Amino acid sequence: MDNEITDQDLIFEENVLQNPYVEDVWDKYIQFLVSTTNSSSTKLLTIHERAVKANPKSRNLWLRYLRWRMNALKTASTLTSPLDEELEQQYNKLNLVFERCIANMESPGDFEIWELYIKSLWQDQCSVTKTRRACDRALQSLDITEHSKFWSSLYLPFIRSSDKIPIETACRVYRRYVQFEPQHVEEYISFLKNRGRVAESSQRLVEILNDETFVSLLNKSKHQMWLELCDLITKNVNNTSVNNTEDGKKINVSAILRTAIKKFTDEVGKLWASLADYYIRRGLFEKARDIYEEGLESVMTVRDFSLIFDAYAAFEENVLSSKMMQEEEEEEEENDEIELRLARLEHLMERRPILLSSVMLRQNPHNVHEWLKRISLLSSSSSKEIVSTYSLAIQTVDAKASIGSISQVWIDFAKFYEVHGDLDNARVIFEKATKSPNFKSVDELATIWCEYAEFELRNKNFKQALTLMKRVLFVNHNKEKRINNASNTTKGEYDALLVQEKVHKSIKLWMFYCDLEESISPENARIVYERILDLRIATPQIILNYAAMLQESKFFEDSFHVYERGVNLFKFPHSIDIWRAYLTQFVDRFQDKKVERARDLFEQCCEQAPPKDCKEFFLEYAKLEEQFGLSKRAMDIYDQALTKMKSASDKIEVLDIYVKRAMDFFGVGKVRSIYEKIIEDDDDDDDDNGTTKKKKKKNRLDDNSTKIICVKYAELEVSLGEIDRARALYTHASQFSNPAQDGTFWGQWNDFEVKNGNEDTFRDMLRVKRSVAASFSQMHFNMSVVEVPADALEPQAGGGGGKEGEEEEDLMKLLEREELENRNAAPIAGFVKSHVVGGDRDDVPKNPEEIDLGFDDEEEEGDDDEPKTSVPSGVYGSLLSSGGKKREREDEEEEE
Secondary structure (H helix, E strand, O other), X not given: OOOOOOHHHHHHXXXXXXXXXXXXXXXXXXXXXXXXXXXXXXXXXHHHHHHHHHOOOOHHHHHHHXXXXXXXXXXXXXXXXXXXXXXXXXXXXXXXXXXXXXXXXOOOOOHHHHHHHHHHHHHHOOOHHHHHHHHHHHHHHOOHHHHHHHHHHHHHHHHHHOOOOOHXXXXXXXXXXXXXXXXXXXXXXXXXXXXXXXXXXXXXXXXXXXXXXXXXOOOOOHXXXXXXXXXXXXXXXXXXXXXXXXXXXXXXXXXHHHHHHHHOHHHHHHHHHHHHHHHHHOOOHHHHHHHHHHHHOOOOXXXXXXXXXXXXXHHHHHHHHHHHHHHHHHOOOOOHHHHHHHXXXXXXXXXXXXXXXXXHHHHXXXXXXXXXXXXXXXXXXXXXXXXXXXXXXXXXXXXXXXXXXXXXXXXXXXXXXXXXXXXXXXXHHHHXXXXXXXXXXXXXXXXXHHHHHHHHHHOOOHHHHHHHHHHHHOOOHHHHHXXXXXXXXXXXXXXXXXXXXXXXXXXXXXXXXXXXHHHHOHHHHHHHHHHHHHHOOOOHHHHHHHHHHHHHOOOHHHHHHHHHHHHHHOOOOOOHHHHHHHHHHHHHHHOOOOHHHHHHHHHHHHHHOOOOXXXXXXXXXXXXXXXXXXXXXXXXXXXXXXXXXXXHHHXXXXXXXXXXXXXXXXXXXXXXXXHHHXXXXXXXXXXXOOOEEEOOOOOOOOHHHHHHHHHHXXXXXXXXXXXXXXXXXXXXXXXXXXXXXXXXXXXXXXXXXXXXXXXXXXXXXXXXXXXXXXXXXXXXXXXXXXXXXXXXXXXXXXXXXXXXXXXXXXXXXXXXXXXXXXXXXXXXXXXXXXXXXXXXXXXXXXXXXXXXXXXXXXXXXXXXXXXXXXXXXXXXXHHHHHHHHHHHHHXXXXXX
């Protein structure tokens, strides 16, 4: 009854009978039956069978048929779990349908059909063997271009999905995949690690590390893979020590880790600790200690040393702790082994400074300071070990690349024997040191010779010390000639000479020899000094020492000859100390007996001295003339000093002394001439064309210095009662003082006018101040020039209109007119007129008890009611012109 054909089916039946080989006809019939709710599964099965039998090569009909049967069986399997025999038979029939489909298809390599088949076997039937065999057959049937997709989507997920698959079977499948896709070996390694196949995963890692062409798909570097390998083999001791690899090979953990240590210097400490940890896990404690010791003796950095040492110390502490716990449990009385382990731990901690010193020396074996530090650490060790360390340091250090002086190692080595009373061996060390060519410079060898001689002196062998100095410093004539020829040719040829051939010119050795001879025989010391001068290696200090020695022996003329040689050998500034000592001692000894000779010396010194160093010598020269010579010559010397010196501060200092001496010797007239000469040297002149020019004078001062000198000159005139002369000096100095910046100068002039001036002079000062401020404002800020009224520039009748002389005359008249107006104006606050021209006026204040001296810039500018008009340049006269000339002079300097 399930297969009974209904009226609705007749149409489809007629179509399939008429067109049995048309897929669409069967497809429509099946779709109709599926959509009909009362269609039985048996009827659908029959129609599907009829369709595929009529069209055995139709891929679409087979796929529809297979999917329908799979869905029907899945529904049944959910109702009965686990599978019963009947359902299992149905799945077997389904498998036969799949086999018929594969057999009837034109191309057995249809990926979608194989995918349905394998998923049915794997997911629905849970048959591992059938699934694996179906996968193998699929690989044989599918096109090679679809293998990659098949592996990634079906075969490998199946292998990784279930633990029921034997590990050996899964590994063989994965090996086949790696042969097909070698770049995916990392997936295989990860799979092996998850399944506990550490040996084979390690071997695979070794293979890809040895393959220079391998590129990681996971973007892992060789460094990361090496560390992964080392971590893998050291933490899985039991798995890596058996023959679990594909070809039965055994993993050589030590060889792998040692290779990694050579390759990756930044992880050396960690790798050594891992190798030791590997042996610890295997219970080989002594082997682990050997590894720790080997690591400590080979690492190059403090960081790696700390990693290994800390791991080593922790290992010893753990071993000691476990042994103590074991002894407590067994309650044994013998604790020899515990004491041995405790002593081993203490010995390790005591050795840490020495081991660390070894690391530093491996970093740089030419570090002399580290060698000396190591020797100091061995102070409690045996003498044999210390001597061997000294010998090793001398053999290892290359002086040209050393840090520190290798000579210090030789010296300390000899002192070590000296301290222990072995003087003969100390001399042997010194002799070897003097013959060694391994020195960076001549100074190092000279230091050894000096220490050698001091060693003899400490042991009271004075003659032996002198013999050593003569032996090194006095060479035969032929050898000296050859060395001098080398030094006179090329620098490279001289540098190529051994230090032993150049040490006889060491100034350190000659100075030591001089001190030695002076303490024993001053006569011989003189010969030594002369030899130094002949070799032309003397220094200014040697000249001073030689002269001092001669003076102590009362050879004063000879000491002066030495000074003469010194000033001829050295120029300023190196000879300044020689000149200073020479002149001082000569004057102190002869005073007024050899004045002419002293003058010659001072003249020579002052001529050679540069401007920055000549001040003290000029002052001493002038002092000599004041005490033993002529005052007039002293004045000339001060004048020469002012001419030669460049520093303004030095000039002012010398000028103060000059003025004081001139006042003492010649009076006020000479002082005035000095000040006037200095000030006039700084003035400007006008040429015939009316342009401003500078006077080219050697002792020209800067503006600030000129201002200071003018103020000093003015104070002198005030002390002498010359108020008008002082006021003229203040007026002259005002052109160098900006009121906006130099309040001190204007305050001094203000105080001067308050004490010594009147209302008119105070107004003049204010007018000068305004004009100077205007000139500085125009000079610094490039403001427009003050306009001159046109009527002031109109020429006089019968005159040469436009000529400068007539302009100035008209401007002077305007100035006089303004003066008369100002005299009639209101008085300035703070002043009391002693006399008013033209009689008394009622508006003039009559001697009030208090005088207000509170002047400020706003009051100086005039009343607010006063009209502000442009001021003719002629009003200021020479004051404005001096400011203009100063500005023009600076412009000319910039143009030049």
